Amino acid sequence: MPAAKAAPVEGLAARRAALRLLDAVLRRGESLDQAMSGAVKGIGRGDDRALVLAIISETLRRLPDLDALIDSATQRPLPDDAKARSVLRIALVQALVLGTPQHAAISTALPLVVGGPRRLVHGVFGTLMRKQAKLPDVPALPQTVADRWQAAWGPEMVEAAARAIAAPPPLDLTLKQGEDAASWADRLGGQTLAPNHVRLPRGSELTSLPGFDEGQWWVQDIAASLPARLMGDGAGRPVLDLCAAPGGKTMQLAAAGWDVTALDQSAKRLGRLSENLARTGLTATMVTADALDFTPDRAFDAVLLDAPCTATGIFRRHPDVLHRIGARDIAERAELQAALLDRAAQAVKPGGVLVYAVCSLEPEEGEEQARAFLSRHAGFITDAIGSDELPDGIAAGEHGWLRTLPTMLADQGRMDGFFVARFRRTD
Structure with missing residues (x-):
């Protein structure tokens, strides 16, 4: 048998x-x-x-x-x-x-x-x-990452990053323009850290929360919301959102009154953006194209380039970046970002602004990229970011650029790592 x-x-x-x-x-x-x-x-x-x-x-x-x-x-x-x-x-x-x-x-x-x-x-x-083995309360970062970040930002940042990786981050929502953030925070059981923002505890079931079906908000880390916030009110003016999908910044711009052209090379990702626009009742013109090949038929009052990057700034929700991103990846992304910045600059009308952002903690993709852009483009200057444009606990650096680190908002659940620079065309 x-x-x-x-x-x-x-x-x-x-x-x-x-x-x-x-x-x-x-x-x-x-x-x-x-x-x-x-x-x-x-x-x-x-x-x-x-x-x-x-x-x-x-x-x-x-x-x-x-x-x-x-x-x-x-x-x-x-x-x-x-x-x-x-x-x-x-x-x-x-x-x-x-x-x-x-x-x-x-x-x-x-x-x-x-x-x-x-x-x-x-x-x-x-x-x-x-032996009743236990893991430490504060995880150890991979040594190569700890060494790289300590050289760039110092030991306090490395300690904060290690504490941040211990658990998934809280959940941030961006509200449509004009919504009462304090009232929504009460309804949703969260807290507000900025206009049009609510932070919820991790694990909230999104689709069952008040306001989801009505499109009153969307998920977006507070750091990711800052680049579009720095564009100000649109008043019907044209803005080009490059590398736009999945669309959080597109929706912010549309809610702020901009006439948005949202470009991305992925038709599938733009399909998700279309669904989000339909849910929120917002509008944008969507274009499927590679930003390096796209030639617009007009100049724009503002261009937002949230460039492809190593994404090391969002390591709390994507811990894989700690183990697969190295010097070669950083260099490759920096090369692409420079090309995209040069292309984006061509779409800005005189007097207009270009906002560059990356969710990266690597200076090569942030501060060094901004310096190199200004050296290549004499017709652009830094449009310094003011403290009155940012939530409490977040401040721009000495060059007028914004660098967010896991040391910030420590008592409120921390935030992702981002770099944002705003340039103005003068010629």
């Missing part, structure tokens, strides 16, 4: 998907957004997909500390890319961070190393559980 087939392990598919995602990020350098759809293919239940994202996100937040625990329980360090190390990372983060029972964490881990060092994985996990 043939042997009975082993019963499938409940929850194994989610752990396999998490392992595939970890490999995609650490070995192939893919972003979570890029790799997610392929990794969870075949997982139909929403709660299982949510579990996959929770496992991989917390693993990436705690990776150096997880590795330190694993190394403390082995005679010789496992290779960084060893499957056993990755499986142990996933099992440990469930038991130590997500509250998964130990037996469930290890029973769903061992099938991932079939034909491999199951005894090693079981032994290391068991040793750490018997």
Whole structure:
């Protein structure tokens, strides 16, 4: 009689998907957004997909500390890319961070190393559980990232970034122009830190909140809302929003009365923007094109370039950037940004403004980019950002540019890292 087939392990598919995602990020350098759809293919239940994202996100937040625990329980360090190390990372983060029972964490881990060092994985996990191993309250940043940011911003910023990575960020909403932020904060159970802004605790169920169906607000980190805020009231004047999707800034500009042309090279992402405009009752002209090839038929009073970047400033919600972005990536993005800035400058009419923004913590993409732009374009000057244009606790730097860091708004849940410069055309 043939042997009975082993019963499938409940929850194994989610752990396999998490392992595939970890490999995609650490070995192939893919972003979570890029790799997610392929990794969870075949997982139909929403709660299982949510579990996959929770496992991989917390693993990436705690990776150096997880590795330190694993190394403390082995005679010789496992290779960084060893499957056993990755499986142990996933099992440990469930038991130590997500509250998964130990037996469930290890029973769903061992099938991932079939034909491999199951005894090693079981032994290391068991040793750490018997020692009542814990992860530190403040995670360690990857050493290369800590060194890079300390050189740029100092030890206080590195400490703040480590504290910020410990948990996903709060949820920021941008309200349509003219809405009473204090009243909406009361209705939604949050706080307001700026005009047209409400901050909610993480985990709020968006679609069931008051005002969602009516399009009274959209999700947008407070740092991401600053570039469009610095454009002021539109009064019907034309503005070009380059690299516009998914569209938070487009909606801000439309709500502020600008005549918006929103350009992006991704038709799919512009489709999402179209849906958001329909929900909020706002309007914009959408153009599918590469910003480097686009030649507008008119000049604009204002151009907003929220340029493609390394996204290291949004590491709290995208912890994969801590492990896949290096010097080469930063240099490649900086080269593209310079080309986009040169192209954007051509669309600004005399006397008009160009706002440049990146969600990056790298000076090469921010301050150095602004200096290089001014050196190439004698017809542009810095239009200094004033303190009266910014929320309390946020200030522009000595050059009149804005640099936000995780040290800011520490008592209110912190904020993403951004760089914003506003230039005015004089010729």
